[in-house]
Amino acid sequence: MNKPIRTISIFCLLLFLALMVNATYLQYWKAGKLNDDPRNRRELVASYSRERGAILVGRNNPVAKSVESDDEYKYQRTYPKPMEYAPITGWFSYYSSTGIERTENDVLSGEDSRLFVTKLVDLLSNDPPQGGNVLLTVDPKAQDAAYDGLKALGANVQGAVVALEPATGKVLAMTSLPTYDPNKLASHDLQEVTQDFKRLNEDPTQPLLNRAIQTRLPPGSTFKVVTAAAAIDKGLYTADDLVPGGSTYQLPLTHGPTGLIDNEGRSCGANGQKIPFTQAMEQSCNTSFAQIAEQVGAEDMVKTAEGFGFNSHYFDDLTPQAESVFPTELDDAQLGQTGFGQFDVSATPLQMAMVAAGLANGGTVMRPYLVDSELSADFDVLDQTDPQELSRAVSSTTASEVTKLMVSTVDNGTASPAAIPGISVAGKTGTAQTGTDRSPYAWFISFAPADNPQVAVAVMIQNADIPRSEIAGGLLGGPIAKAVMEAVIK
Incomplete structure (x- = not known):
């Protein structure tokens, strides 16, 4: 062979x-990324041409489903109660997917390996492929009560409600305001989707944010139940004991008004006087709980807070979850502030619902979960979620003692708006200062019935068009918590 030919x-x-090499790279190494690229119109048409499974609540009531459409995509994703369930379902579109649509995508799309037989049967019978279904733990009546309660606070409210079943960790309700319409983001008009997504993403009120798990704020006086639990578990007090009181208290290492704690006029005894523990909780005495936290000590305060879930990740059914924080490096002044939920203490509504649920469950905190079961297209069970213990926060005796304090707070104190006739309710209010000119955050936690808990609730109101003087956890959050508890119990 001559040289030119060679x-x-x-x-x-x-x-x-x-x-x-290029074909191998594209078909093997790059295939997944190309399939997931939103610009891949072939993958877009394929995903919209499959009958995606439903997201269900209650007795198989769909809150997300696919219906036949008359365009090239064959199926349209629809959300029957869009605003109420958007923080849970998320949306499915060519842009991306969020919420349950994202975390359960393999089941809903039919790509899950457990659906192989179903896909094979569909292929052999020439039927269009179908995705599996996902059943949620949500109680529709509790969800309605939570959503309607928040909405009743006004058009511009920002807040969240979470309800849990204490014995299992099931999420019975989860709502967040402001919200959005996922039907618009699931539209087949891609230009319209782009415009709506941009509008929502640039909205300063952050309607795409699920405040129930992604907003972390000072929990204020609702955290006093954790401080009480730490003190009782350490053997310092019982619910029937006297604790430090006082109209004011100067934090250690401080001088003057900067470190001076007061109770905003509530009845907490004279300085140097001891008062009943029930009174300290009923009146939400900052001066008492600052001193109690100092007596407990930083190490045991951290231990108790982390027992309830602070400083850890525990929820995977929706992402991302913001971890609640209890600071681990504290001087004595900072420790006193943590006793009533200030300084650098911050929590999500889900976290504070877990605190209430842990006390309701005898001191055992269950891992929260939202997906009850994954189902085939024919509703055969692929997987059922089993309740899982997260931690033992405090002893059952301690939980019982704190419950006494919380019941007394509903019967005689600041948490009275959550009272349900004929049912014993445990509750605690919270109003957390923002450190700015903005209005404080209003919190409320509760569970009922106190002697046989079926539901634990946390309400957080971040902002609302309400005069500053009228913002209080009991006044705003109490009626919402009451409505949610009644929806579950009755």
């Missing part, structure tokens, strides 16, 4: 090898 042959061989 050169051309080698060149052609190199081109052939380059094509083989």
Whole structure:
């Protein structure tokens, strides 16, 4: 073979090898990324041409489903109660997917390996492929009560409600305001989707944010139940004991008004006087709980807070979850502030619902979960979620003692708006200062019935068009918590 022919042959061989390498790279290494690329119209048409499974609540009531459409995509994703369930379902569109639509995508799309037989049968029978279904733990009546209660506070409210079943960790309700319409983001008009997504993403009120799990704020006086639990578990007090009181208290290491704690006029005894523990909780005495936290000590305060879930990740059914924080490096002044939920203490509504649920469950905190079961297209169970213990926060005796304090707070104190006739309710209010000119955050936690708990609730109101003087956890959050508890119990 002469030199020119040999050169051309080698060149052609190199081109052939380059094509083989490129094909292998695209089909093996790059395939997943190309499939997930929102610009891949082929993948878009394919995903919209499959009948995606439903997201269900209650007795198989769909809150997300696919219906036939008359365009090239064959199926349209629809959300029957869009605003109420959007923080849970999320949306499914060519942009991306969020919420349950994202975390349960393999089941809903039919790509889950457990649906292989179903896909094979569909293929052999020439039926269009179908995705599996996902059943949630949500109680529709509790969800309605939570959503309607928040909405009743006004058009511009920002807040969240979470309800849990204490014995299992099931999420019975989860709502967040402001919210959005996922039907618009699931539209087949891609230009309209782009515009709506941009509008929502740039909205300063952050309607795409699920405040139930992604907003972390000072929990204020609702955290006093954790301080009480730490003190009782350490053996310092019982619910029937006297604790430090006082109209004011100067934090250690401080001088003057900067470190002076007061109770905003509530009845907490004179300085140097001791008062009943029930009174300290009923009146939400900052001066008492600052001193109690100092007596407990930083190490045991951290231990108790982390027992309830602070400083940890525990929820995977929706992402991302903001971890609640209890600071681990504290001087004595900072420790006193943590006793009533200030300084650097911050919590999500889900976290504070877990605090209430842990006390309701005898001191055992269950891992919260939202997906009850994954189902085939024919509603055969693929997987059922089993309740799982997260931690033992405090002893059952301690939980019982704190429950006494919380019941007394509903019967005689600041948490009275959550009272339900004929049912014993445990509750605690919270109003957390923001450190700015903004209005404080209003919190409320509760569970009922106190002697046989079926539901634990946390309400957080971040902002509302309400005069500053009228913002209080009991006044705003109490009626919402009451409505949610009644929806579950009755």
